[in-house]
Amino acid sequence: MPATIRDRRNTAQKEAVTHALETACGFISAAELHQRLSSEGISVGLATVYRQLNALVETGRADTVPVAGGQLFRACEPGDHHHHLVCENCGTAVEIDPPSEDWILATAARNGFTVTRHILEVFGRCAACPV
Incomplete structure (x- = not known):
């Protein structure tokens, strides 16, 4: 697959994950977000969902909290410590x-x-x- 097509697909997947997180109510697990995307007909791998969520956390665009089953994510504004x-x-x-x-x-x-x-x-x- 040419790099430009792959890059567009990756960007579309990243945007889909970001949008899904931004429109989720409260904290959500990566698996729940992946299921939501799948039910909406958006093809994105679970590993990609995890990578994008962790990238959002690293840039301050998402919060994460540990729970018994792993971790939950929520969109937030960068630099807004809360x-x-x-x-x-x-x-x-x-x-x-x-x-x-x-x-x-x-x-x-x-x-x-x-x-x-x-x-x-x-x-x-x-x-x-x-x-």
Whole structure:
């Protein structure tokens, strides 16, 4: 296959993954996103979905949170540092205010740490999901 055709296909697949993530409600797994694309008739491999999602995370265009079965992804604005309350059942996410920066720095200092970065995600069940 000529490189130009392959490049167009890869770009189309990347755009499809990005668009699907941007239109998903809350956090979603790579497998769920792949299934959604397949059901819409978009041919893209699961490995490509994972690669594109991880590339979006690296550029700050997506958030990722670890869960028991792997990780979930959600589109976000680059450079917009934020934290989430995440439903473990359906992936619904709400942005939350973190503890104060002073609390984070004081807690680290009390334990002999220097803060280089922080991640805060709170997990539970949303009101729409059964307990």
